[in-house]
Amino acid sequence: MINWRGVQRRLGVPADGVPGPMTFAALLREMGAGRLAVPLAAGMARELGMAGILETRMRLVHWLGQNAHESAGFTRLEESLNYTSAARIKAVWPSRFRNISKAQALVRNPEMLAEEVYGRRMGNIVPGWGWHYRGRGLKMITGANNYRWMQQITGLPVFEQPDLAARPDVAVQLSARYWRHVGCSEWADRDNVRALSNLINRGNARARQSPIGLADRARRTEQARALIGV
Numbered sequence: 001m002i003n004w005r006g007v008q009r010r011l012g013v014p015a016d017g018v019p020g021p022m023t024f025a026a027l028l029r030e031m032g033a034g035r036l037a038v039p040l041a042a043g044m045a046r047e048l049g050m051a052g053i054l055e056t057r058m059r060l061v062h063w064l065g066q067n068a069h070e071s072a073g074f075t076r077l078e079e080s081l082n083y084t085s086a087a088r089i090k091a092v093w094p095s096r097f098r099n100i101s102k103a104q105a106l107v108r109n110p111e112m113l114a115e116e117v118y119g120r121r122m123g124n125i126v127p128g129w130g131w132h133y134r135g136r137g138l139k140m141i142t143g144a145n146n147y148r149w150m151q152q153i154t155g156l157p158v159f160e161q162p163d164l165a166a167r168p169d170v171a172v173q174l175s176a177r178y179w180r181h182v183g184c185s186e187w188a189d190r191d192n193v194r195a196l197s198n199l200i201n202r203g204n205a206r207a208r209q210s211p212i213g214l215a216d217r218a219r220r221t222e223q224a225r226a227l228i229g230v
Helices: 004-011 021-030 037-047 057-070 086-092 100-104 110-118 144-154 162-166 168-182 184-189 193-202 214-228
Strands: none
Touching: 004 021, 004 214, 021 037, 021 214, 037 168, 057 168, 057 184, 057 193, 057 214, 086 100, 144 162, 144 168, 162 168, 168 184, 184 193, 193 214
16 A cells, blocks of 8 residues: 555655645656656556556556656657667667668668668568657557557557657556556566566566666666655
8 A cells, every 4th residue: 555645745745645646746757757747647647546556555666667767767758769879879779780880871860760670570561660660658669569469458549640659648548558458566566676677578577588678677666666665
């Protein structure tokens, strides 16, 4: 059970014990959010309870930690791919850019970069789909197959309208409904950051590989833990 009055006192908002948009916006700001805090908070107030995320402190802690990692501290809901250096492109996709000259041609060329790294995979079978189905939402849904699947499990038309996933209210809906559908709460209740990260990042909580971004996911989860008071 979450001690909302305690959380609200730590956040410096009215301690009425009722989690609402003001409380969630303050939480998001502490996690790094700027202009997106208010619109995301409105979605959280509507969606998190229905997804069971507010039933335990650990679920909210881990939801905040995982989504903060995916959205760079709740500051972005869309992948820009507008990289300013070839070295950074090579660092992000080392297996696809074994030499710097190939990456250099894609500096400040986000649409071409998207086609290079996402085209012809993840269901992106049509030229231009690498860019069309680039990462969006809190979870950064990427690839036509994932947009289609998210549409199936949520009922939201994000395959036909991928830009919809970058709308704050829809981004929260997608995240919360995904969380419930794949069973994230089980691993959050166990306080198992690695398994939960693998479930979200690789689709398999028991994957042998280390999930991408595990250290940052763990750091942001600890930040949320301090705010929620676990």
